[in-house]
Amino acid sequence: MMNKIKKYLSILILLNSIVLYSQNNEIFILDSETKLPIETVNIYYPAIQEGTFTNADGEATINIRDYDLKISHIAYQERIINSKELPNSNTFYLTPKSVILDEVIVSSFNLTKALQYVLENYESLYENQPFEKECNFKEILSIDNKLKRLIVTKVNWWSRSYNYSHLRDLKLRLGAIDFNVNNPMDIFTDIPKENIPSNSGFIDTKNLINTIYLNVFLINFIKTNPKLDFIIENSSVNETTVSFTTEWKKRYTYSFRSKGKIIFDNETKAIISFTNEVENKDRIIKSYTSRGNKEFSYETINSISALNFQKNKNNKWAVNSFQVSADFNITYNDVKHNGNIKNNLYVLKNTQIEKVKNVGLINLSKPIYQNLPKDIVTHSNSILLSNDERNFIEEK
Template identity: 85%
Template sequence: MRKIKNCFRIILLLNSIISYSQNREILILDSATKLPVETVNIYYPEIQEGTFTNSDGKATINIREYDLRISHIAYQEKIINSKELQNLNTLYLTPKSVILDEVIVSSFNITKALKYVLENYENLYENQPFEKECNFKETLSIDNNLKRLIVTKVNWWSRSYNYRQLRDLKLRLGSIDFNINNPMDIFTDIPKENIPSNSGFIDTKNLINNVYLNIFLINFIKINPKLNFIIENSSANEILVSFTSDWKKRYTYSFRSKGKIIFDKETKAIISFTNEVENKNRVTKSYTIRANKEFSYETISSSSILNFQKNKNNKWTVNSFEVSADFNITYNDVKHNGNIKNNLYVLKNTQIEKVKNAGLINLSKPIYQNLPKDIVTNSNAILLSEEERNFIDVNDVVKNK
């Protein structure tokens, strides 16, 4: 009888381990439009671990014995326990209700609000050493066709979320899920000019200057001392402000900023910042390396998006970041449209004083040039979109021919 009981206990234990390690794919839709919602944060606050939905509104989450928080800056937050998660396939998010607070409208000053964040920065944002386990994704598209797809784990260590100098920051590569970097196929009459190293990239130091809010704000205020703004709407806890700057002349081109900022009403912290820089006539002429033939590169616009959430210490912390650029390349009188995008998704946050230096990224190079070619796994935490999966399938077919 005792043996039977022991066997029964082992079976129960195995069942609990299996159920604990289960993954659940979730589809998240807008309750009104029934359209998929991208970059929804699906997160266990208790262990500071989670993931995000892709452009198809899908995500895979490990089932843990904790409450799960479903949040997006534009939607009402939901809390789901592990039992509910077991049977959950599709979840609908409700857009946040909009109110207009006349007191805020009459008294709000965007420049003062930005300076307040800088002056109180260390009280608002995490100020202890941390390590964030992230998914980094880079895509490059030419004429709406994917040419580059890189998905890799990146561990981001910093003394605090207050950027001062490079030595206070370390980025370390983890497992590489996908590393496909195809030629742009723009220089059709000179195939050797199309090597991936000639294609565009976003400088890693520029990424750093955008992902740390303090240095981003210093630069933003310096470039935009005066902004035109409108308080679009407000929820119970947030104020959403849209802004534009006047056009400014620099060298031979003109530019302006526009975007949206969401402030937390209670702390006055910035919890979401979207900034787009539009350009006019930002054209650079260059020549191919081998044939010395002229082509032109035009930067149309660039944008950056920072989103935050509160950590266990009640400080605001980055949970996702995106930077992208739209451009044109004209060669042999043919104009090609391009887009390059880098995304950083924070999957897990840990307070840690020191980290090892093994595998550190060279911050003077673009991230894709730091990737070893032979270390590829399939432990992808952020689900790929249908377009990205098709791109991988096509490349696998080509590789196996």
């Protein structure tokens, strides 16, 4: 009899542990001063290198684990939530980082030298062993402030190290597709079949890769911008935040310049956040519809890329989120339509792994959305949709 009781108790404990392990907690992250939601907050278990990010409503769900949880955003002071506190709370506030200026740093800082230092010491600063990152990839296309494309899918990113040199050194594999809605643009009103989503443009996958690897991006950035005007916005004990602009340059028939913000870690001198915006003047391409041969113009206004990093188990800096977006205009029949396309990559889990199988690989010569099969859709909520995105999905 006693053995049976012990057996039942063991089964009950096992079932309870499974329930606890799989339990999700809904979390809201708000600004402590404005009480407004904060987007792209990293909610992360450092001990197991696993986590998620908040959506535009400051909302996320996280599996409850028996580890302390780190809540961080590049513009806010990070918080550590004790594992025992997590099941009992669902709203947390982050305090904005204060602006501090250290006169010693201000007087001695040289941005060009700081960028060169990162390149020269790249392998000692950033993760340099083979890894696989389980990611959420999200693509949004809006025309005239209305959603037209929304894709959320899992992407497994394997690389020999975070030092990109050849395409063969990395593999992107598709996982479960959470959402895949691709509606017509409604621009070519008199030629409905011309409103295919690809006519609005897309972000080239190879260009995306050249931006997501910091070493390639820095080489191109320094080469294109040998002279930078900059100011130090913040120079605290831990970080130095620098904003920069470049002069306008002429290319072909249009002009462009860069501006942005870089955050350096003061201890390692590594770049831990890099936001770069390329502004364009008169970057206009004239084209013709495939049906009716009617003229329209496509103008690229700007493009923005942003990389953010956090330390991994080996005390190296590892990418935890990436965003690239572009604003554009399409003018047809004397009507100008505003557009925006955005690609986000959120790292949900980071694992050291030497090799992966060549299964489900993404064709890097195509945009991500053209790699998606139309008939395989699941609904796993690693990254939650915002209210606007949910409404778009429900109205499809």
